[in-house]
Amino acid sequence: MDPHLTWNLYRDVTQLFDYPFMVNAYRAGTIVAVTAAIIGWFMVLRRQTFAGHTFALVSFPGAAGAILIGVSATYGFFAFSICAALVIAASSRSSRGGYIEESAVIGTVQALGLAFGFLFVSLSHRNVSGAQALLFGSLVGITNDQVIQLLAGGLIVLAIVGFIWRPLLFASVDPDVAAARGVPVQVLAVVFLLVLAVAAAEASQVTGSLLVFALLVLPPATAELLVERPGLSLLTAVAIALLVTWLGLAMSYYNDYPIGFHITSLAFGAYLLAQGWRRLPRWTPFARTSV
Amino acid sequence: MGRIRAWRPVSRLLSESAAGREQPAIAEAGSLASRSALLQANTLAVEIRNAAARRGNRLIWSGVSAEIRRGEFLAVLGPNGVGKSTLVKVILGLLPLASGEVRVLGQPPGRANRDIGYLPQRRSFDPGLRVRGVDIVRLGLDGHRWGIPLPGLNRLTERGREEDARVLDAIQLVDAEEFATRPIGEVSGGEQQRLLIAQALIRNPSLLILDEPLDSLDLPNQAASAALLNRICEERGVTVLMVAHNVNPILSYLDRVIYLARGGSVSGTPEEVITAETLTRLYGTPIEVFRTADGHLVVVGQPEPPHGDVHAHLVG
Numbered sequence: 001m002d003p004h005l006t007w008n009l010y011r012d013v014t015q016l017f018d019y020p021f022m023v024n025a026y027r028a029g030t031i032v033a034v035t036a037a038i039i040g041w042f043m044v045l046r047r048q049t050f051a052g053h054t055f056a057l058v059s060f061p062g063a064a065g066a067i068l069i070g071v072s073a074t075y076g077f078f079a080f081s082i083c084a085a086l087v088i089a090a091s092s093r094s095s096r097g098g099y100i101e102e103s104a105v106i107g108t109v110q111a112l113g114l115a116f117g118f119l120f121v122s123l124s125h126r127n128v129s130g131a132q133a134l135l136f137g138s139l140v141g142i143t144n145d146q147v148i149q150l151l152a153g154g155l156i157v158l159a160i161v162g163f164i165w166r167p168l169l170f171a172s173v174d175p176d177v178a179a180a181r182g183v184p185v186q187v188l189a190v191v192f193l194l195v196l197a198v199a200a201a202e203a204s205q206v207t208g209s210l211l212v213f214a215l216l217v218l219p220p221a222t223a224e225l226l227v228e229r230p231g232l233s234l235l236t237a238v239a240i241a242l243l244v245t246w247l248g249l250a251m252s253y254y255n256d257y258p259i260g261f262h263i264t265s266l267a268f269g270a271y272l273l274a275q276g277w278r279r280l281p282r283w284t285p286f287a288r289t290s291v
Numbered sequence: 292m293g294r295i296r297a298w299r300p301v302s303r304l305l306s307e308s309a310a311g312r313e314q315p316a317i318a319e320a321g322s323l324a325s326r327s328a329l330l331q332a333n334t335l336a337v338e339i340r341n342a343a344a345r346r347g348n349r350l351i352w353s354g355v356s357a358e359i360r361r362g363e364f365l366a367v368l369g370p371n372g373v374g375k376s377t378l379v380k381v382i383l384g385l386l387p388l389a390s391g392e393v394r395v396l397g398q399p400p401g402r403a404n405r406d407i408g409y410l411p412q413r414r415s416f417d418p419g420l421r422v423r424g425v426d427i428v429r430l431g432l433d434g435h436r437w438g439i440p441l442p443g444l445n446r447l448t449e450r451g452r453e454e455d456a457r458v459l460d461a462i463q464l465v466d467a468e469e470f471a472t473r474p475i476g477e478v479s480g481g482e483q484q485r486l487l488i489a490q491a492l493i494r495n496p497s498l499l500i501l502d503e504p505l506d507s508l509d510l511p512n513q514a515a516s517a518a519l520l521n522r523i524c525e526e527r528g529v530t531v532l533m534v535a536h537n538v539n540p541i542l543s544y545l546d547r548v549i550y551l552a553r554g555g556s557v558s559g560t561p562e563e564v565i566t567a568e569t570l571t572r573l574y575g576t577p578i579e580v581f582r583t584a585d586g587h588l589v590v591v592g593q594p595e596p597p598h599g600d601v602h603a604h605l606v607g
Contacts, residue, residue: 170434
């Protein structure tokens with residue numbers, strides 16, 4: 001294949017979809033961007049980024065192990081990530097230790113996961129680029145089946161979050177009052193960990209395990225800087241995630257640098273712009289009106 | 292609430308109200324049961340009979356009895372660690388009693404929680420929390436509901452308009468119009484407190500329970516919050532039950548206090564209960580009560596469970 005940019009913008013765009021693998025990359029990227037932005041918004045609000053990162057890292061040994069035993073990597077991503085969520089949920093539920101206790105458990109799970117990932121990669125004698133694709137993402141080789149699996153996972157997760165949206169928001173910002181009002185705070189915490197595990201495993205498959213934060217953290221964090229209204233902030237996060245994913249895929253198609261790098265640096269750029277905009281002095285034309 | 296044109300977004304109404312273009316809705320709250328009528332009816336909001344509470348193996352308190360009448364402004368007092376918050380958890384049905392009986396608004400604890408507004412201990416929001424005050428207040432109304440809320444759709448339905456009006460009403464009641472649309476992490480502790488009171492009041496509860504609401508506030512804000520709670524108690528006929536460490540900011544408003552100790556409790560008017568004789572009998576150690584020139588009470592010699600150290604401090 002020999003993609004190259006021309007001055008014909010229309011041709012540049014249609015060229016993106018000349019190959020089926022790019023069509024699938026766009027399908028997968030779109031599904032993952034929407035899912036990750038919505039779940040990530042709650043993750044940032046609940047200060048569970050460490051857990052999110054761990055689910056992504058743990059999905060790496062999952063994928064490596066799945067390839068080792070000869071099944072689709074997607075199953076490995078989901079299986080390990082969900083297992084990690086169950087372990088973390090069980091151990092932080094039994095002791096009411098709060099965040100410190102939880103982060104210690106998460107760190108333990110993460111270290112063990114990475115160790116197994118390394119083992120599986122060396123056992124399967126795969127070349128270095130195979131492991132690299134798992135860690136840093138790759139846009140080639142996303143199959144139709146994988147797209148359908150991603151779509152199914154994404155739809156389930158989004159349906160769950162849509163159903164629990166208000167109680168989850170309540171439990172996230174004000175757990176004591178929510179509990180007194182009959183919101184099942186503990187159950188919601190477990191459900192959210194599972195949902196987060198699925199979202200992190202999905203994002204890993206596009207950006208790679210190490211760069212999931214490009215989609216899970218950066219778009220929601222950027223959106224929170226820009227708008228205060230919860231619903232609007234969520235939509236902004238989705239819009240940013242879609243934009244950086246689509247652009248990142250296109251850039252990676254044309255210049256061959258890794259996809260994870262493009263998505264991450266675009267998302268980082270958006271975050272920087274949002275931070276800069278917030279800090280504009282009040283006399284400048286585009287400064288925020290509210291304090 | 293007829294005067295509110297509720298088909299506009301709450302944030303718009305708030306900014307108009309802050310600019311003084313709309314009269315506060317509280318002026319029309321007169322249809323609610325007045326406090327004196329409630330007090331005369333002499334019905335009980337909370338009834339505690341010979342109750343005991345445990346956490347794990349530890350007995351927190353036992354032999355506690357008290358009656359709280361509807362419309363009263365009441366404080367639960369006692370030294371740190373005596374189990375004041377435990378009593379609140381029991382009333383809310385979050386902790387089962389080890390023995391004895393509690394009835395809340397005529398029902399077993401936990402059943403009537405829809406009719407109770409609750410402010411737990413502590414809470415200042417993280418400065419980075421970018422959720423607006425008005426959203427926090429609204430969660431008090433619909434935060435327990437499942438399903439997807441459709442933004443904007445609220446204004447099209449009768450119920451949605453009524454809910455918008457209630458959010459606005461609660462915010463006006465605590466005079467929070469000016470900062471309700473700012474992220475809650477960015478407003479001061481006293482302002483957060485007022486928004487949380489609005490959240491607790493939004494469902495028109497008949498009982499408002501606050502756990503050490505004045506603790507994290509400076510003195511002027513303590514006085515302002517106490518006066519606000521008293522106003523809510525009088526104008527809305529809400530029974531106010533407040534856990535307090537220091538009785539002085541609320542002393543002039545109190546109808547009744549419950550003094551809690553390991554082996555029981557005493558309740559009555561502040562004049563009856565906060566005396567050297569009563570407290571000495573309750574705690575079994577010599578306790579003195581002084582009244583300062585400006586009317587404040589100082590209790591000396593109160594035991595600090597579980598260590599039993601002897602300290603002097605303001606009535607708590």
